[in-house]
Amino acid sequence: MDRKTMPDIKTITRLDLVHPERLHLSNGLPVVIIPAGTEPVCRVDLVFEAGMRYQDVLFQSSLTNQMIPEGTAKLTGGMIAEEFEFYGSYFNISADRDEADITIHSLEKHLEPVLSLMSEVLIHPAFPEEELNIIKANRIESMKVDDQRVESLARKEFNRLIFGKNHPYGIVGEIPDIEPVASSMLADFHSRYYDQSHCRIMITGPNPDQYLPLVDRYFGQNWPVKNSGPVTRPGLPPLQTSTLKRSIISRPDAVQTALRMGKPLFSRLHPDFMGLSVVNTILGGYFGSRLMSNIREEKGYTYGISSFLLSLKDSGNFVIGSTVGAEVWEETVSECKKEINRLCNDKVPEDELELVRNYLTGQIQRSVDGPFQIADQLRGLWIHDLDLNYLSDFMRLINSITPEEIRTLAGKHLDPSNMAVVAAGPIKNPD
Amino acid sequence: MGSSKYKMEFTKHRLDNGLSIIVNSDYSSPMVAMNILYDIGARDEDPTLTGFAHLFEHLMFGGSANIPDYDSPLQLAGGDNNAFTNNDYTDYHLTIPYQNLETGFWLESDRMNELAFSQESLDVQKKVVIEEYRQRYLNQPYGDAWLLLKPLAYKVHPYLWPTIGKEIRHIEEARLSDVKNFFYSHYAPNNAILSLSGSIQPDEAFKMAEKWFGPIPSRVIKPRNLKPEPEQTGFRFQQVERPVPSPAVYLAWHMGDRFSREYYILDLLSDILSNGMSARLFLRLVKDRKLFSDIDAYITGDRDPGLFVICGRIANGVTAEAGMQAIREEISRILDEPIEERELNKVKNRAESQFLFSNLNVQNKALNLSYFEWLGDAAMIGREMELIRSVTIAEIKETAAKIFRDSNCSCLVYAKNEEN
Numbered sequence: 001m002d003r004k005t006m007p008d009i010k011t012i013t014r015l016d017l018v019h020p021e022r023l024h025l026s027n028g029l030p031v032v033i034i035p036a037g038t039e040p041v042c043r044v045d046l047v048f049e050a051g052m053r054y055q056d057v058l059f060q061s062s063l064t065n066q067m068i069p070e071g072t073a074k075l076t077g078g079m080i081a082e083e084f085e086f087y088g089s090y091f092n093i094s095a096d097r098d099e100a101d102i103t104i105h106s107l108e109k110h111l112e113p114v115l116s117l118m119s120e121v122l123i124h125p126a127f128p129e130e131e132l133n134i135i136k137a138n139r140i141e142s143m144k145v146d147d148q149r150v151e152s153l154a155r156k157e158f159n160r161l162i163f164g165k166n167h168p169y170g171i172v173g174e175i176p177d178i179e180p181v182a183s184s185m186l187a188d189f190h191s192r193y194y195d196q197s198h199c200r201i202m203i204t205g206p207n208p209d210q211y212l213p214l215v216d217r218y219f220g221q222n223w224p225v226k227n228s229g230p231v232t233r234p235g236l237p238p239l240q241t242s243t244l245k246r247s248i249i250s251r252p253d254a255v256q257t258a259l260r261m262g263k264p265l266f267s268r269l270h271p272d273f274m275g276l277s278v279v280n281t282i283l284g285g286y287f288g289s290r291l292m293s294n295i296r297e298e299k300g301y302t303y304g305i306s307s308f309l310l311s312l313k314d315s316g317n318f319v320i321g322s323t324v325g326a327e328v329w330e331e332t333v334s335e336c337k338k339e340i341n342r343l344c345n346d347k348v349p350e351d352e353l354e355l356v357r358n359y360l361t362g363q364i365q366r367s368v369d370g371p372f373q374i375a376d377q378l379r380g381l382w383i384h385d386l387d388l389n390y391l392s393d394f395m396r397l398i399n400s401i402t403p404e405e406i407r408t409l410a411g412k413h414l415d416p417s418n419m420a421v422v423a424a425g426p427i428k429n430p431d
Numbered sequence: 432m433g434s435s436k437y438k439m440e441f442t443k444h445r446l447d448n449g450l451s452i453i454v455n456s457d458y459s460s461p462m463v464a465m466n467i468l469y470d471i472g473a474r475d476e477d478p479t480l481t482g483f484a485h486l487f488e489h490l491m492f493g494g495s496a497n498i499p500d501y502d503s504p505l506q507l508a509g510g511d512n513n514a515f516t517n518n519d520y521t522d523y524h525l526t527i528p529y530q531n532l533e534t535g536f537w538l539e540s541d542r543m544n545e546l547a548f549s550q551e552s553l554d555v556q557k558k559v560v561i562e563e564y565r566q567r568y569l570n571q572p573y574g575d576a577w578l579l580l581k582p583l584a585y586k587v588h589p590y591l592w593p594t595i596g597k598e599i600r601h602i603e604e605a606r607l608s609d610v611k612n613f614f615y616s617h618y619a620p621n622n623a624i625l626s627l628s629g630s631i632q633p634d635e636a637f638k639m640a641e642k643w644f645g646p647i648p649s650r651v652i653k654p655r656n657l658k659p660e661p662e663q664t665g666f667r668f669q670q671v672e673r674p675v676p677s678p679a680v681y682l683a684w685h686m687g688d689r690f691s692r693e694y695y696i697l698d699l700l701s702d703i704l705s706n707g708m709s710a711r712l713f714l715r716l717v718k719d720r721k722l723f724s725d726i727d728a729y730i731t732g733d734r735d736p737g738l739f740v741i742c743g744r745i746a747n748g749v750t751a752e753a754g755m756q757a758i759r760e761e762i763s764r765i766l767d768e769p770i771e772e773r774e775l776n777k778v779k780n781r782a783e784s785q786f787l788f789s790n791l792n793v794q795n796k797a798l799n800l801s802y803f804e805w806l807g808d809a810a811m812i813g814r815e816m817e818l819i820r821s822v823t824i825a826e827i828k829e830t831a832a833k834i835f836r837d838s839n840c841s842c843l844v845y846a847k848n849e850e851n
Contacts (some may be wrong), residue, residue: 001646003497003541009508016461038459039787078718081708087778088784107784108699134718141724141744144676253674255570256562287511288502300558303566323566327704355507362509365461366526370792406614 012361013399015392017368020378023212026222027236029196032382033212034204037371040108044115044203044215045375046122047383050100050193051338053168054234057185059175064134064194065184065246068102070131072124080121097169099383100312100407107374111183112214119218125190127183136178143175150258150424151323153249159262161420162317163246165239169315196223196369197231200383236314239264242420249424257329257425261336262319263418268311268386273399275409276318280309282348282356283407284320290339291320298372299335302326313384318414326426333421336418343410347403360398366393437816439790441809442633442801448649449621452640453800453809454633457793463629464526465535466797467543467807470624471617472519474589474735480594485516486605487613493552495748496545503646510532516594519734520805526794529630533639539645543623548616550607561600564595571815572675573845576742576829583667584738584841585807588660588752604778619650626800626809629793656720660685660736667841672848677724678751681742681843689734689806695818696830697730697739703770703827704728704761706739709777711761712741722749722757726727727751734806739834750843765831783817 021033055061069084069091070077084091087110092103102122104115125300140347146152156172163170201219203211241264276287284291284307291305305322324332368374368391379392441455476483492501492512510527527535544786568574577593585591596602625644627636663685685695705712705728712726726743745754790796803812 001642003537003544004500006504006507009534009538010528012509012532038457039790039791041784041787042793050782078709082777085707085709085781086773088780090784090788105784106789107787131718134721137721137746138717138724141677141747145572145744148674148676150570188472218797286506288506296559297555300555300562303559304562323562323570325562353771355503358509359506359511362462362506362511362526362528365509365528366511369526369794370461372791404788409551 009358011358011399012121012365013395015364015368015395017391018374020388025201025216027196027220027223027225029201029220031201031215032378033203033208033369034375034378035206035208036204036374037206040206041105042108042111042203042208042211043103043372043375044211045116045202045204045379046102046219047200047202047379048100048102048194049198049233050189051096051098052357053097053236054193055189057181057183058149058171058173060185060189061096061100063132063181064189065100065102066115066135067092067127067186068125068190068194069121069131070135071126071128072120073126075120077128079282080117081118084114087114091118108207111211115214115218119222121418122194123223127186127190127266129183132181132183132186132344136181138177140175147175150249150254150256153251154258154260154422154424155321157424158262158319158420158422161242161244161422162262162264163315166244167240168236170240176249178244195226198233202375202379202382204371206371239315244419247420247422248427249422250427251365251424252426254425255326256323257326257427258323259329259332259335259422260319260321260422261419262418263414264315265309265312265318265413267316268366268384272409272413273309274394275351275401275405276413277309278356278398278401278408279343279359279395279406279414280307280318281360282352283307283343286356286359288355288359290342291336294339295322295324296336298342299328301325301332305332310386324369329423329425329427336394337416340410340414344407344414346407348406353403353406357398361395364395367391432465432814435445437680437786437813439796439800441726443809444637446451446620446641446645448645448647449619450640450644450647451624451639452802453624453626453804454636455626455628455796455798455800456630456632457628458630458795460629460793461528462526462625462793463529463532463535463631463799464524464540464793465532466522466524466626466794466801467539468624468626468801468807469521469523469618470622471521472517473592473594474518474656474714475588475617476592477686478589479601480605480609481592481601481768482560483596483601483605483609483613484521486602488514488516488521489556489560489609490546490552490610491542492658493549495542496547498541499547501542505533505538511534514594517593518590522798522801524794524798526629530684531666532537533632534623536767539625540647543618543620543644546610546648548607548611548614553605553607554609556603557605559577560595561599563624564599572673573679575747576679576843579669579671580841581681583669583684583843585660587658587808588735589736590660590733590735603747618650620644620647620650622652624801626797626804626805628796628800638771652807657735663803663839663841665713666837668844669842670844670846672846673844674848676847678745678754678847679743679845680745680751680755680758681740682755683738683740683838684840686730686737686834688736689732692826693834694730694732696826697834699775699778699819699822699829700807700831701728701730701739702781703765703774706778706781711764712743712758715761716743716754716757720757721746722754751846754780755842765828766828766835769782770827772824775822775824779820779822783816786816
């Protein structure tokens, strides 16, 4: 039999995605409903404009978020956790630069008691001092571990250089910033941001019509309005990108060197974002990328190297990240620059582009495999005011972008001489 | 809350060369996941060539006899893949748009048939694996915990070395002849399980499997003859000094194998101790007594007799001794004090939802089908929940009394080395 010839392949041009429905709860709160899944499990996301960019003091946003399930006037944190866990549900909290989330994954059959508890916890948190002290102490311990990892040192420094060390997107909290955070600051942040005017809800599961009345009961009808005054929604100051283009963090006891290299860019709302995503994929966005082929497969300098376009709500950045053998970090940087220049100067060969097109369209299909993966994708689009058909549009662009357009986009946005480089590792004479 | 039965529909078939195939049709996904599990893990390695199963996993991406590069054609077909190696088996999985599934069959069958065996690929992958070794095991605080704990707990059974290998030297010393030998002794249709989940009919999958995998000959697989770990007879203790941010303790007790009832009993007990924010060790030792900054209890879940592990990082100002004493007290509470029915039901409910949540996409379903078939029968997947539901409080106490003896325990302590 012929094992040498690859079977015929088809280019995937269409994405058949479930149709999300936009509604409002009785109190006007915006809701998106995603009918997806075959198993009797569902998910409710409450997304608040309550991320770190809005905080007055460092750690205020993430600690408020983390303290929400730690106690109400009637229930202790332990009792709350026990109740959620008894129903086999997962209560997750997370806070990033822009948003703070409260997510519940539940068995359909237990959704009602779980939502009831969720609303109690969200609307009436007590922020007990005792629990806060434990959370702060444990956060400090885990940050100590992080601070020994060259990867996290490089990541933090890179963020400071790119957005500015005092900018809401660039500022990085350190261990001494945790102690001064008091319970009253969290209660204050909660009262300003965890209300209807900063909240959106997303409901995902095989039978969302059945969940909607329950969600409305707890978050549409029985959520007392606290904020009658004007809505707090501070804008973002201009970026304060550092003029420093090279920063070396010396850690003599480290075994490898962590690298970050990149520059500030823009969010997914920018018209060039989709096209630049294709450029980024060619460079370092998949296993067969130019950076992986060069630096891992040819040189064996690293276990992995990749590049990303990070999109925040109102800005973004391009970054290459890797952890490399201690003695080869400078060679790695110059190879990265070489690869970027190649994208800026030469047209990408058709066969490579075809591969990336097909890889990316497959990747889009993979990103919506399973109900909660669909929810993750649509959540990101919805809260940053992107079209919910973004993925279909992206698929169209992937299939139509030309080598010339790719070269132009790379040249326009990825000038390597204008990028910041951070290296953290056993580097002797930091300059 | 009644017990729930879980059902995943699948169809099985076996080719003449011994390859087992399992198909789950799920048309809610535009993809097909393809999983191949080879019955070869770190436990099958020569003690002088440890880490080889994992190194070999890397080499499986270095080209096969007729296809010089594995990744590019897969990506060209819109596919993506990964692989992992553990103590017991090596797993390769890919997902691909259903329209291009045949490319997956073409790629996987060619590398099962014959690898390219290139010296160049071996040299590069040795370097990559050594960087992986450094990044994951040496360049992280507590990263070498399993390099230390395994040889403390095991003296005879090959679980005594970690999947990455005992030492970097073993990886450096691997030769191309070892690679060839390893391939023909372990990679064969009669030593593999192929499972698919997604937009595919069983008959169509079996036809493609016959076309691409059917011509691959069966190979002689030497029967596995692993020496069982003798019963431990005394407490084992090792303390190391490292530049870690805080001291840490690791305790490991020997337990039964994957087929034993102990597996389900101790899985639930580990959940009682540490799964979730209302679990005992977290509530009492982290929140109430502030002795640990985090703590975890789990079973290793290996096929041969495994370990029940409790490990935690000691809180600021607390000694490792005080931490260990508190763990002992919690174990005594399991043995001596009543366990409430509600607490047991909580961990059972949680296990049920975890199980459902782990079967939501085609990739996980394909892996689960391969895994349970490897354990003996893919249909076991439908009985897991009943087995978990049937565990009683009396069994938990009885099993805890059996395993939580000092003479069955290995203890590793990280002391803080202040000089760094």
